[in-house]
Amino acid sequence: MSVLGVLWGVSAVFFSNLLQGGPWQVLVIAATALVGVASAWVGRLLLRHAWFRHRLSCFSTPPAHSWLIGHLGQMRDSEEGLLDVDRLVRTHGHSCSWFLGPFYHLVRVFHPDFTSPLLKAAASITVKDELFYGFLRPWLGQSLLLSNGEEWSRRRRLLTPAFHFDVLKGYVAVFNNATHTMHSKWIRLSSEGQRDLEMFQHVGLMTLDSLLRCAFSHSSDCQETPHEFTTAILELGDLIMDRRRRILHHWDWIYWRSDQGKRFRRATEVVHSFTRRVVEHRRTLIREQSHRESPEGTARDGTAGDTAQRQKRKDFIDIILLAQDGEGGGLTDKEVEAETNTFMFAGHDTTASAICWTLFNLAGHAHYQDRCRDEVKELMRDRAEQDIKWADLSSMPFTTMCIKESLRLHSPVLAVTRQYTRDVDLPGNRTVPKDTICLVSIYGTHHNPAVWSDPNEFNPLRFDPANTRERSSNAFIPFSSGPRNCIGQRFAMAELQVVVALTLLRFRLSLGSNPDTAGTSTGQGIRRLPQLVLRAEGGMWLRLELLDPPCTDGLHAQ
Numbered sequence: 001m002s003v004l005g006v007l008w009g010v011s012a013v014f015f016s017n018l019l020q021g022g023p024w025q026v027l028v029i030a031a032t033a034l035v036g037v038a039s040a041w042v043g044r045l046l047l048r049h050a051w052f053r054h055r056l057s058c059f060s061t062p063p064a065h066s067w068l069i070g071h072l073g074q075m076r077d078s079e080e081g082l083l084d085v086d087r088l089v090r091t092h093g094h095s096c097s098w099f100l101g102p103f104y105h106l107v108r109v110f111h112p113d114f115t116s117p118l119l120k121a122a123a124s125i126t127v128k129d130e131l132f133y134g135f136l137r138p139w140l141g142q143s144l145l146l147s148n149g150e151e152w153s154r155r156r157r158l159l160t161p162a163f164h165f166d167v168l169k170g171y172v173a174v175f176n177n178a179t180h181t182m183h184s185k186w187i188r189l190s191s192e193g194q195r196d197l198e199m200f201q202h203v204g205l206m207t208l209d210s211l212l213r214c215a216f217s218h219s220s221d222c223q224e225t226p227h228e229f230t231t232a233i234l235e236l237g238d239l240i241m242d243r244r245r246r247i248l249h250h251w252d253w254i255y256w257r258s259d260q261g262k263r264f265r266r267a268t269e270v271v272h273s274f275t276r277r278v279v280e281h282r283r284t285l286i287r288e289q290s291h292r293e294s295p296e297g298t299a300r301d302g303t304a305g306d307t308a309q310r311q312k313r314k315d316f317i318d319i320i321l322l323a324q325d326g327e328g329g330g331l332t333d334k335e336v337e338a339e340t341n342t343f344m345f346a347g348h349d350t351t352a353s354a355i356c357w358t359l360f361n362l363a364g365h366a367h368y369q370d371r372c373r374d375e376v377k378e379l380m381r382d383r384a385e386q387d388i389k390w391a392d393l394s395s396m397p398f399t400t401m402c403i404k405e406s407l408r409l410h411s412p413v414l415a416v417t418r419q420y421t422r423d424v425d426l427p428g429n430r431t432v433p434k435d436t437i438c439l440v441s442i443y444g445t446h447h448n449p450a451v452w453s454d455p456n457e458f459n460p461l462r463f464d465p466a467n468t469r470e471r472s473s474n475a476f477i478p479f480s481s482g483p484r485n486c487i488g489q490r491f492a493m494a495e496l497q498v499v500v501a502l503t504l505l506r507f508r509l510s511l512g513s514n515p516d517t518a519g520t521s522t523g524q525g526i527r528r529l530p531q532l533v534l535r536a537e538g539g540m541w542l543r544l545e546l547l548d549p550p551c552t553d554g555l556h557a558q
């Protein structure tokens with residue numbers, strides 16, 4: 001008799017006995033099997049935990065709740081959470097290990113010598129982890145920010161031309177225009193008696209407005225009348241933070257049944273259907289245009305084709321739709337939608353945070369504010385139009401130093417995380433084992449006293465070229481660094497320069513207070529609020545006084 005025959009015989013006897021034993025016996029066996037599977041799972045989890053703890057023993061570990069629970073619940077999204085990071089940096093200097101129950105094993109790094117090998121590692125071995133980035137996927141799809149390996153390289157190659165200098169030049173007019181709209185609103189509100197304004201609300205709508213114009217040439221009027229699409233984008237940002245905080249909502253099965261999950265789904269549908277419509281429309285227009293024109297730019301219908309003119313009018317979506325790689329392949333509509341959604345997500349809140357904190361720091365340091373204003377006024381002297389031009393951006397060195405110092409002190413993105421498909425060596429014979437989550441703390445690096453003297457002080461002179469020579473290139477990383485750095489950093493810097501310069505040209509800034517909670521002023525006691533980007537608890541209230549004589553050239557009648 002063959003082995004198969006024996007097995008068949010044994011199983012037949014076993015199952016016939018089982019069925020004769022009745023439902024209790026079936027239940028007992030099912031329960032035993034379940035306990036067996038669960039024990040195997042727990043056993044594997046604990047072994048994996050012990051293995052990671054052993055491999056990470058080359059890093060110092062801050063006091064944890066216990067061997068098993070570790071540092072679960074110790075990361076706080078508040079001012080206190082940031083003060084905890086300061087303490088961690090003072091105690092551990094460059095890095096430490098951290099674990100969230102037996103599930104997640106992290107290395108936290110906050111010194112350039114340690115961040116550098118991690119951020120500069122080849123993109124082919126770098127992976128964006130699901131713990132920090134996975135919740136963005138239903139909204140952004142498999143886009144540049146979330147993809148890895150070959151897929152990421154191809155996208156990065158195709159999208160880089162969208163941020164070329166020649167393209168960015170065209171956006172400076174958009175930044176001016178969106179800022180004029182915001183300032184007109186401020187002047188109107190001030191004439192109605194509102195002297196102090198909450199910056200995040202106003203600046204957030206302005207950066208969204210300018211991104212909509214740069215991405216789709218879409219004039220949404222969202223600064224005055226929020227559109228369904230803009231409200232949905234703002235809501236999605238809040239919902240992602242909320243989901244990170246609630247550990248039960250980390251499981252899809254629970255989240256999509258919760259109120260927040262349903263709101264997330266609705267908001268995503270609004271955003272996706274908007275981008276889908278725009279992409280389809282643009283694809284059709286491009287097809288029609290290419291049909292009408294010859295490749296040299298001469299219109300087939302006989303009219304002169306001005307390539308330069310058309311190039312100027314191109315927005316992100318045109319450039320992405322027309323992008324082709326070496327083999328002549330471009331992005332599909334679905335991919336274009338994902339990238340556009342990603343630009344909207346990655347580009348508006350970050351820039352708004354950077355602008356708000358720069359204005360806040362200048363409001364608290366009147367002498368630096370005056371020096372920037374003098375610089376901008378000098379630039380604008382004898383000009384009929386009060387618009388910042390592309391060429392002006394390199395002629396405001398002190399204002400740029402203030403912006404950089406603000407990006408250091410109040411970095412909009414506080415940390416990035418990475419995983420690696422192989423071990424990565426760090427200084428001091430330390431090794432990060434593959435699959436460990438590496439939390440590169442931008443905040444910690446920017447506040448590390450071993451790197452920056454008096455790190456909590458706002459001192460733009462740190463960025464005077466004479467003072468930057470000795471510093472590591474990875475000491476200042478608001479846009480991250482290495483192959484996966486921010487693709488939009490030149491765009492962001494240009495927008496920051498335009499908005500800050502125009503604001504100083506028109507307004508004197510000082511720290512204000514919330515009129516509804518009179519007395520709680522935005523001063524030295526401001527409480528930072530680390531969310532997807534750095535915000536201020538209770539908002540950021542600044543007092544804006546129109547300068548005398550007023551510089552209202554270019555403002556829209558309201």
Ligand code: HEM
Nearest residue numbers: 144145346347350351354412413416479480486487488492
């Ligand atoms: C002050 C403003 C900004 C800051 C501080 C900032 C910061 C960052 C940081 C730290 C990263 C790395 C993220 C990571 O590794 O997970 C990043 C990536 C990215 N940023 Fe920005 N960003 C800003 C503005 C923008 C703008 C304006 C855009 C687009 C219009 C943009 C688009 C992106 C994209 C697409 C990525 C992913 C790049 C890749 O993985 O290849 N960002 N940004």
